[in-house]
Amino acid sequence: MKPSRVPLITLILVLVFFYLPIGFLVLNSFNNSRFASKWSGFSTRWYERLGDRPDIIAALGNSVKVATAASLVSMILGTAAAFALHRYKSRLQDTHRLLVTVPLVLPDILMGMSLLLLFISFGMSLSLFTIAVAHITFCLSYVALVVQARLQDFDFNVVEAARDLGATKVQAFLKVTLPLLAPGILAGGLLAFTLSIDDYVITYFVKGPGSDTLPTLVYSMIKKSKDLPVINALSSIMLVVTFAVVAVSQRLTRPAPVA
Amino acid sequence: MKPERKPELLATAPSFLWLVMFVLVPVAIIFAIAFRPALPAGGIGEGWSLNAIRALADPSYPALFARTIFVAALTAALCIATALPVAYAMARLTPVWRSRVLLLVIVPFWTNFVIRVFAWQQVLHAQGYVAEALRFLGLLGDNDRLLGNLAAVTLVSVYTYLPFAILPLFAAAEKFDFGLLDAARDLGAKPLRAFYSVFIPGIRQGVITAVLVVFIPMLGSYVVPDMVGGTGTQMIGNKIAQRNFTDRNLPEAAALSGALALLVLAPMFLRRRAKEA
Numbered sequence: 389m390k391p392s393r394v395p396l397i398t399l400i401l402v403l404v405f406f407y408l409p410i411g412f413l414v415l416n417s418f419n420n421s422r423f424a425s426k427w428s429g430f431s432t433r434w435y436e437r438l439g440d441r442p443d444i445i446a447a448l449g450n451s452v453k454v455a456t457a458a459s460l461v462s463m464i465l466g467t468a469a470a471f472a473l474h475r476y477k478s479r480l481q482d483t484h485r486l487l488v489t490v491p492l493v494l495p496d497i498l499m500g501m502s503l504l505l506l507f508i509s510f511g512m513s514l515s516l517f518t519i520a521v522a523h524i525t526f527c528l529s530y531v532a533l534v535v536q537a538r539l540q541d542f543d544f545n546v547v548e549a550a551r552d553l554g555a556t557k558v559q560a561f562l563k564v565t566l567p568l569l570a571p572g573i574l575a576g577g578l579l580a581f582t583l584s585i586d587d588y589v590i591t592y593f594v595k596g597p598g599s600d601t602l603p604t605l606v607y608s609m610i611k612k613s614k615d616l617p618v619i620n621a622l623s624s625i626m627l628v629v630t631f632a633v634v635a636v637s638q639r640l641t642r643p644a645p646v647a
Numbered sequence: 648m649k650p651e652r653k654p655e656l657l658a659t660a661p662s663f664l665w666l667v668m669f670v671l672v673p674v675a676i677i678f679a680i681a682f683r684p685a686l687p688a689g690g691i692g693e694g695w696s697l698n699a700i701r702a703l704a705d706p707s708y709p710a711l712f713a714r715t716i717f718v719a720a721l722t723a724a725l726c727i728a729t730a731l732p733v734a735y736a737m738a739r740l741t742p743v744w745r746s747r748v749l750l751l752v753i754v755p756f757w758t759n760f761v762i763r764v765f766a767w768q769q770v771l772h773a774q775g776y777v778a779e780a781l782r783f784l785g786l787l788g789d790n791d792r793l794l795g796n797l798a799a800v801t802l803v804s805v806y807t808y809l810p811f812a813i814l815p816l817f818a819a820a821e822k823f824d825f826g827l828l829d830a831a832r833d834l835g836a837k838p839l840r841a842f843y844s845v846f847i848p849g850i851r852q853g854v855i856t857a858v859l860v861v862f863i864p865m866l867g868s869y870v871v872p873d874m875v876g877g878t879g880t881q882m883i884g885n886k887i888a889q890r891n892f893t894d895r896n897l898p899e900a901a902a903l904s905g906a907l908a909l910l911v912l913a914p915m916f917l918r919r920r921a922k923e924a
Contacts, residue, residue: 395732496864497907505676505897603759619765627762
């Protein structure tokens, strides 16, 4: 009997469904008309308009600052967490594992709301700093997840060998363990960077006045229906950057070719 | 040999303390602030008060909770129904095509969430091509809108969560022994029967994960109903934001968040119970 074609057709339709709205948005960013429903010729004027928007440039700067801080700190905390979870089996690690999982399952709105209440209770003023703290918190768990997956196929005998050959613990860690795990840690950091750049809900709750990131600025522009074609152009650039990041991280996470 | 505790503590402490400070303590604070009085200017008063808890008896809340659970469940059901054949088809591809298609599925999940929802807002816009085409075909009245209703909220929610459903189902389908399907067919099962009776039970764990990763975040959905929904499609998340940013009543926002937290945690505890039993 011939296998059914229904699954394959569903797969193709789903891929079309995934890319159609994105494609429509990119196409419209080159539309000379300010209305999405009328095509009135090719134009790059919305891209040119981006340059005259200091608020967009400032928000982009904020996003990059927060994402850099969040990915660096969560890479350190997340890698340490992954090591502890992988190496030790104890009650402490069971609790630790539960704690690492909570940010992965907690809906964003609860995370944003609870952190806002924490900052208010401790009298901290909301700023880029509070945004970075919030981002580190959810990025940490994702980095731990990625590095843990990497540790599964890590051969600790190599570290033992280095120790037998006279390396100190610190030397073995810096010269053997870290370089071997670097691709996994970097992939975790890249994931953290994109998650941080992408986040809207949590940021919206913990941002102070004037500390807009790109998603919160774009969101308020959409809500006010202001400069929608400019948002199209900005979105298209962000899409291209995302595709580039995905391509790089694919290279990093691809298993090393067997020589 | 008894392993030394010190290295373990050193490796565990940074992330452990961070998560206690910025996850556990804040969630506890939600429940504490729900019992505080609200100050007129948006502050939190001293002492204790049951006002915010009493406000949970708001007559509009049962409908709000029911709508939230309904949209979350419907989105999860539609995502699973679509992702099952997709995962099946992906698992049957050659390895080269499998990794290519996997990449195609992951990329939209990496693109900015706000932008994806904005793209749909443009597609479903009252003067957009889709609305014009439907009007031309007589399927949409002159004054009807594609945005602002539960159908739009569900459609865009499915769009944003479908990759989350596909990934665990694909991971499970990849490990599935497709020889079992041939066996079922040899024994006379029709393809659809084999799919329901052999394939789906075979990837059961993947199905459970997929349901949870769609249903739980959907309970806290906020952006999609805010951007493509209307006044009649508010979900709990929108109400929390409204209490917080418009009414400036933090204790009421906290009480509602506490209720949502219990709603989210309940299925997880039930699952743990079921596992232990």
